[in-house]
Amino acid sequence: MNASSADFDYLGITKSSGVYILHLVLPCSRYLQVGKLGSFDFLSGDYLYIGSASGPGGLRARLGRHLHGSDRRHWHIDWLRIVATPKGYFYLESREQIECEWNQALAHQAGARIPVPGFGASDCSRKPTICAAHLHRFELGFDEDLIRENLLGGKESQIVYRKFTPNFQPDFSDIE
Numbered sequence: 001m002n003a004s005s006a007d008f009d010y011l012g013i014t015k016s017s018g019v020y021i022l023h024l025v026l027p028c029s030r031y032l033q034v035g036k037l038g039s040f041d042f043l044s045g046d047y048l049y050i051g052s053a054s055g056p057g058g059l060r061a062r063l064g065r066h067l068h069g070s071d072r073r074h075w076h077i078d079w080l081r082i083v084a085t086p087k088g089y090f091y092l093e094s095r096e097q098i099e100c101e102w103n104q105a106l107a108h109q110a111g112a113r114i115p116v117p118g119f120g121a122s123d124c125s126r127k128p129t130i131c132a133a134h135l136h137r138f139e140l141g142f143d144e145d146l147i148r149e150n151l152l153g154g155k156e157s158q159i160v161y162r163k164f165t166p167n168f169q170p171d172f173s174d175i176e
Contacts, residue, residue, distance in 0.1 A: 017054040020091040024084035046138040052099040088163035112136040
């Protein structure tokens with residue numbers, strides 16, 4: 001599972017810095033260990049994870065890692081990604097640190113629930129607002145257009161959204 005960012009060229013994800021939301025689906029409830037955070041019940045449903053990417057390879061490298069999965073579990077999301085299936089992603093190229101603003105926008109969406117306090121929010125103590133978590137569960141799905149509309153940067157339609165469908169699924173079969 002050692003994919004490089006070049007392996008995801010066909011997804012059209014930029015190498016720029018930015019903020020993203022990864023959409024995962026957990027088809028059945030699972031009890032999972034999440035690193036040092038502890039063990040938790042994850043109920044079935046749609047999960048949206050908010051993150052940022054500013055390192056080498058930018059959004060393409062970070063989203064590529066999340067979409068493909070990794071044997072190495074570094075971030076909280078790596079533990080959930082083992083059992084959950086990627087269904088899409090949002091992203092916005094940005095040098096601004098707006099991850100927490102996006103997270104707050106998601107927290108206010110109808111049906112959003114925090115499944116694990118602190119999940120993905122380890123570095124929020126350095127920000128003006130401390131987030132309860134950067135993972136939200138939606139039992140009955142979510143409104144893609146409403147989310148995009150309420151995200152910082154969304155009104156200018158700069159946010160990219162890609163949803164995987166039966167006609168478009170990432171193919172990782174040739175990646176070792």
